[in-house]
Amino acid sequence: MSEHNTLQAFIRSKVASPPEPEAQIDWAHRKEEWLKAIDGLYDLVKSWLQPLESDDTLRFRLAKISLEEDQIGTYEVDVLTLLIGKQRVAFYPKGTLIIGADGRVDVRGQRAVRTLVLNGGRWFVVERAPRLKTLPFNDDSFQDLLREVME
Numbered sequence: 001m002s003e004h005n006t007l008q009a010f011i012r013s014k015v016a017s018p019p020e021p022e023a024q025i026d027w028a029h030r031k032e033e034w035l036k037a038i039d040g041l042y043d044l045v046k047s048w049l050q051p052l053e054s055d056d057t058l059r060f061r062l063a064k065i066s067l068e069e070d071q072i073g074t075y076e077v078d079v080l081t082l083l084i085g086k087q088r089v090a091f092y093p094k095g096t097l098i099i100g101a102d103g104r105v106d107v108r109g110q111r112a113v114r115t116l117v118l119n120g121g122r123w124f125v126v127e128r129a130p131r132l133k134t135l136p137f138n139d140d141s142f143q144d145l146l147r148e149v150m151e
Helices: 003-016 029-055 139-149
Strands: 057-067 073-084 087-095 103-108 113-119 124-125 133-136
Touching: 029 057, 029 073, 029 087, 029 103, 029 113, 029 124, 029 139, 057 087, 057 124, 103 139, 124 139
Parallel strands: none
Antiparallel strands: 057 073, 073 087, 087 103, 103 113, 113 124, 124 133
């Protein structure tokens, strides 16, 4: 049998058998959990940097942006910006419908952009080279991340 006939048989078998019912996803709950996770991330970052805010070395700023995702629709989310001298480091949520993760936040500085992903309620730093891997997001990895994104 040629590949063409095998492909046709495969497609016909998909049409002949009804699809299995999809698991119902509570999109409102998923969005709510995503927004809580972002707030938790910001609280964590602020807790690490709070002593520097107290002595006016840095400031925090929150600003709303709109995100739009399939199934969830358009919603507002906060961007956290760290104002450090003349530099800015901003945490931009990208969405919760991410392949291989429960959410993504890009951390943008003047020198680079790094990615954080949410998996199982925990945040991870994405390392892209030499191979894609994730590292736990903690005060040490946050320090490394800031060094990479700032000038």
